Amino acid sequence: MQVTGQLLLTVLMGALLLGVAVFLARVEDWRSYTPLGAGGTAGESGYVSQEKPSGIIRWFTTVDHKDIGLLYGTYALIAFVVGGTMVMLMRAELWTPSNDASLDLLGSATFYNSLLTSHGITMLFLFGTPIIAAFANYLVPLIIDADDMAFPRINAIAFWLLPPGALLIWAGFFPLPDVIPAQTAWTMYTPLSAGVGAGNQSNVGVDLMLLGLHLTGVSATMGAINFIATIFTERSEDVTWANLDIFSWTILTQSGLILFAFPLLGSALVMLLLDRNLGTTFFVVGGGDPILWQHLFWFFGHPEVYILVLPPMGIVSYVLPRFAGRKLFGFKFVVYSTLAIGVLSFGVWAHHMFSTGIDPRLRASFMAVSLAIAIPSAVKTFNWITTMWNGKLRLTTPMLYCIGFVSNFIIGGVTGVFLASVPVDLVLHDTYYVVGHFHYIVMGAITFAGMAGIYYWFPLVTGRWYQRRLAKAHFWLWMVGTNLTFFAMVLLGYGGMPRRYATYLPEFATLHRIATVGAALLFVGGLIFVYNIATSWVEGTRVSSGDPWNLAEKNLNTAEWAWFEQRRETALADGGEEGDAVTDGGKVDADDE
Amino acid sequence: MDETPGLSDQYRMVSPWPLFVALGLPIAELGLLFGLVPLAVGGLLLFGGSVAGMLRESGYVSTPWRALVAISALTFVVGGALLYADPMTTVSLTLRGYATVAAAVVMLVVGVGGELFAFDTDVAA
Numbered sequence A: 001m002q003v004t005g006q007l008l009l010t011v012l013m014g015a016l017l018l019g020v021a022v023f024l025a026r027v028e029d030w031r032s033y034t035p036l037g038a039g040g041t042a043g044e045s046g047y048v049s050q051e052k053p054s055g056i057i058r059w060f061t062t063v064d065h066k067d068i069g070l071l072y073g074t075y076a077l078i079a080f081v082v083g084g085t086m087v088m089l090m091r092a093e094l095w096t097p098s099n100d101a102s103l104d105l106l107g108s109a110t111f112y113n114s115l116l117t118s119h120g121i122t123m124l125f126l127f128g129t130p131i132i133a134a135f136a137n138y139l140v141p142l143i144i145d146a147d148d149m150a151f152p153r154i155n156a157i158a159f160w161l162l163p164p165g166a167l168l169i170w171a172g173f174f175p176l177p178d179v180i181p182a183q184t185a186w187t188m189y190t191p192l193s194a195g196v197g198a199g200n201q202s203n204v205g206v207d208l209m210l211l212g213l214h215l216t217g218v219s220a221t222m223g224a225i226n227f228i229a230t231i232f233t234e235r236s237e238d239v240t241w242a243n244l245d246i247f248s249w250t251i252l253t254q255s256g257l258i259l260f261a262f263p264l265l266g267s268a269l270v271m272l273l274l275d276r277n278l279g280t281t282f283f284v285v286g287g288g289d290p291i292l293w294q295h296l297f298w299f300f301g302h303p304e305v306y307i308l309v310l311p312p313m314g315i316v317s318y319v320l321p322r323f324a325g326r327k328l329f330g331f332k333f334v335v336y337s338t339l340a341i342g343v344l345s346f347g348v349w350a351h352h353m354f355s356t357g358i359d360p361r362l363r364a365s366f367m368a369v370s371l372a373i374a375i376p377s378a379v380k381t382f383n384w385i386t387t388m389w390n391g392k393l394r395l396t397t398p399m400l401y402c403i404g405f406v407s408n409f410i411i412g413g414v415t416g417v418f419l420a421s422v423p424v425d426l427v428l429h430d431t432y433y434v435v436g437h438f439h440y441i442v443m444g445a446i447t448f449a450g451m452a453g454i455y456y457w458f459p460l461v462t463g464r465w466y467q468r469r470l471a472k473a474h475f476w477l478w479m480v481g482t483n484l485t486f487f488a489m490v491l492l493g494y495g496g497m498p499r500r501y502a503t504y505l506p507e508f509a510t511l512h513r514i515a516t517v518g519a520a521l522l523f524v525g526g527l528i529f530v531y532n533i534a535t536s537w538v539e540g541t542r543v544s545s546g547d548p549w550n551l552a553e554k555n556l557n558t559a560e561w562a563w564f565e566q567r568r569e570t571a572l573a574d575g576g577e578e579g580d581a582v583t584d585g586g587k588v589d590a591d592d593e
Numbered sequence B: 001m002d003e004t005p006g007l008s009d010q011y012r013m014v015s016p017w018p019l020f021v022a023l024g025l026p027i028a029e030l031g032l033l034f035g036l037v038p039l040a041v042g043g044l045l046l047f048g049g050s051v052a053g054m055l056r057e058s059g060y061v062s063t064p065w066r067a068l069v070a071i072s073a074l075t076f077v078v079g080g081a082l083l084y085a086d087p088m089t090t091v092s093l094t095l096r097g098y099a100t101v102a103a104a105v106v107m108l109v110v111g112v113g114g115e116l117f118a119f120d121t122d123v124a125a
């Protein structure tokens, strides 16, 4: 058995290597012999389709930043659907209180815990980070007028590490013999995640998940290095630090955070893997200690939440002024706040550990820094509000999402400030209040900004319009759904409902049902979104001008639209067709309010 | 440092290597972590070979063969480190160490062989 297994693996591996070799030999045939001299410019890639082979091979071999952006985006949306489906199962289960012995819908608490773990990891690492990379890849080189990323191949490697990562993270759900999904929750606290004790978490499913997570970390780090190099060295001459746009600023700061945070996660994961498989004692009582994990994890984990929120803040700062009819208020202070948040975010990690019995003096200092970080966040919020104040608002779908972002971010931020206060946290820690807090931010703010970006740049990427009515239905379903779901969670937390349970006491039933109803609205909205994007991509009305949002009118255009206009003109000159289009607020017509 | 993208004049925006670099790494990791020799060796070969190919393609080196020898040397060091650490761990690292060394040997042979015998007339500078 053992031997046949090894033999089979060897044969498979050999076949794979052979296949790769054959493929490479064929691909090498593409090489036309003239070498591209050093310093040869790659040229404008966007509209020269002959620069890439056709069909599926193109997508597997592309190093064009725009293609890679699209790959990231597709990947992220698939992960979003997977993670969303997982949580819908959980919310459906929570419709009834159930009892410990058997769950009404999911059968076992084990399965619930598996879904919980996978939902968190999927959303943060397979949806959140990649969707941001999608925007950054596509847009940053266009905005700063670079030919491409500084290291196009590294860029492609960073992306291609993600699909194996996802397969490993989800491996426990596949019908593999003796592999079960991890149930460690996304925080992977030791000793549970070290697989000690009588539980089942020594299963290889957990190892596979840790490996997958490690790969996504390597990917994020490579991406970050690439963005830093690109923004520093590939800018065109007329893009200076003084007029670098806000989105690139946030990507730069985020990349800096990734550079310090993700390698640390990677090391901690390796230590955990070694503990699990090779008998080291990093997280063993009497060795390094289980609490060491929490310090390492949160030293990564808190910056991670800002890694996820800074670029969406950048998108909002970039898009919102376009539809407020004026420039971003206090641009400089938004940049300074971004940098301040970046620095401070490394000094607050122990606010996740207030109830672990750490030294009270440490707690007090971490509380102070945590309260301080709310200040730059609030500065930004006020800047967005003042940008809109007395502005001439156009309530297009991207604008609605920006406003939704600000509104949800305020609730998420204010609940965060309360948690930062030690006495309050000791009461609310590990309750649904915390879940409500961070979902207001990850769903209500980060995902909303992502949607603002998707709708805003949809014409840029596809040359077509999305369907306006569907987009607005999507927004309202999500705005109502988010607030129903997560405000109910805040209240559940006040009532003392602990987080991460598959069952609950009957007195919590009403609020849990409200949360489930809200989640159902989110689900319906999500279906509409996917349908809208998919159908509009292939048959949406064509954009009829190079300035689909009519930004020139108020002198609010930005570099990526200039690129778009240029590309359109080239395409038209090549005999492309022009259809007429209805803009989403481009023309301020009556039914767009 | 200007990395000139492109496999060739015609296909400037593509490269076949990144996909395989990204595939080799997890396969090697899985093999080494769980002590599965075929995966460890094959993954390391895929990873090392693709890195060498990519270095050549982007013009950091002029032939892939010497790069492969350099990568083989690094792999040797890793394998040696595993074997050195072996007596100090509760779990045996012998197999993992030798798998790594084996991958290094294969890369060395291919590298030296390529350097000596390959006609790389079709390899662009």
Ligand code: HEM
Residues within 6 Å of the ligand: A187, A304, A305, A306, A308, A309, A351, A352, A370, A371, A373, A374, A377, A412, A413, A414, A416, A417, A418, A419, A420, A421, A425, A428, A429, A430, A434, A437, A438, A441, A442
């Ligand atoms: C306004 C500044 C913020 C403050 C002061 C703050 C404070 C806190 C505190 C003290 C906790 C720990 C609660 C506990 O477990 O007892 C917490 C949890 C959390 N926060 Fe925030 N937060 C802020 C903003 C954010 C942002 C912007 C994000 C996301 C981008 C975020 C995401 C999270 C997450 C994911 C958790 C839960 C971690 C877990 O699973 O235990 N927070 N926050």
Ligand SMILES: [Cu+2]
Residues within 6 Å of the ligand: A301, A302, A305, A348, A349, A351, A352
């Ligand atoms: Cu935090």
